[in-house]
Amino acid sequence: MSKIKMICLDIDGTLLNSRHQISKITKEVIKTVSNDKKIPVILVSARMPKGILFLQEELQIKQSIICYSGALILDESRDVLSKKIISVYDLEKLYKLVQCEKVHMSLYKDDEWYIEGMDYWAKQESDITNITPNIVDFSELIKLWKKERTGPNKILCMSEAGRINSLKEKIGDYDLNIYPSKPTYLEIMPKEASKTSAIDVLRRKFNIKQEEILAMGDNYNDMDMIEYAGLGIAMGNAPDKVKECANKIALTNDEDGVAEAIREFVFGDD
Structure with missing residues (x-):
């Protein structure tokens, strides 16, 4: 060896x-x-x-x-x-789908974490990582990132295992790197x-x-x-x-x- x-x-x-x-x-x-x-x-x-x-x-x-x-x-x-970043247009489509599925979405870009509200899932993740997220309006953030021609490095979706499995099936055809890191967490990264x-x-x-x-x-x-x-x-x-x-x-x-x-x-x- x-x-x-x-x-x-x-x-x-x-x-x-x-x-x-x-x-x-x-x-x-x-x-x-x-x-x-x-x-x-x-x-x-x-x-x-x-x-x-x-x-x-x-x-x-x-x-x-x-x-x-x-x-x-x-x-x-x-x-x-x-x-590497996820296209803001892919993010926009995912955001609409996640809202329909009633799943928590966190966005990560560079060294910042963005959420729309401090719900159960965000609090749990904050307690584990000792990091405080930024609370923002995702619709406004998406508009800003479109202007800046940028996007997140990572999307994290969190919910009960059944909802996560359902979401995973519905976004399987997206050209992204998608995997569950645990039954209640779905990690989404750029394809490459x-x-x-x-x-x-x-x-x-x-x-x-x-x-x-x-x-x-x-x-x-x-x-x-x-x-x-x-x-x-x-x-x-x-x-x-x-x-x-x-x-x-x-x-x-x-x-x-x-x-x-x-x-x-x-x-x-x-």
């Missing part, structure tokens, strides 16, 4: 335990691998920058980050390396955005070979990067379908799976 030269970690369900925390042992291992061994540890998530940067600070690392499942990449100086495409941008930036990448994740939107990496690892808490595409299965996120995998497959290379 080639020596690992870049580590790509999903956040929720992977880096974070079920209490949405990074364990002490995981912090220590990541700090050592990033700062002492000089191996880039890249946090890869559907989250916005604000939801990732505070975790970097907690880990005491400074690296590029992959946000919105690859739709936005920031370098270590927080400059934009790559950005993926965790793998973003990792490949950083692979070229660091002049690293594909087989020198270790990637870890726990959910369906992590499958592409797990399959892409030279060493793709699924968390012990991942669904069976995710585990099937991995080279190795780690312990769960409540058993320090990330720390133990890095110890075995990165420190073990010494």
Whole structure:
């Protein structure tokens, strides 16, 4: 096996335990691998920058980050390396459909989160991420984005599982990257955005070979990067379908799976 030269970690369900925390042992291992061994540890998530940067600070690392499942990449100086957006016209059609379906819609652009009202779903997401959204009129925001010829990096729809499944079926023919991150969450990204495409941008930036990448994740939107990496690892808490595409299965996120995998497959290379 080639020596690992870049580590790509999903956040929720992977880096974070079920209490949405990074364990002490995981912090220590990541700090050592990033700062002492000089191996880039890249946090890869559907989250916005604000939801990732505070975790970097907690880990005491400074690296590029992959946000919105690859739709936005920031370098270590927080400059934009790559950005992809959803067409404002697709957003307009989705907004009308979501209103009919009575599903919550959140819009994310750059490092801002927009909602139309602080309902149950927005409050839940705000409590998890510790981020306060901007409350705006989406019709007015869509008009503004049309003038600016721009759009969101990500749309998040939240509701009961049945409504989410119904919505997913109705927007299946849109030319977008659509997937449920959990039964009550439907993530919508630009078609060309993926965790793998973003990792490949950083692979070229660091002049690293594909087989020198270790990637870890726990959910369906992590499958592409797990399959892409030279060493793709699924968390012990991942669904069976995710585990099937991995080279190795780690312990769960409540058993320090990330720390133990890095110890075995990165420190073990010494």
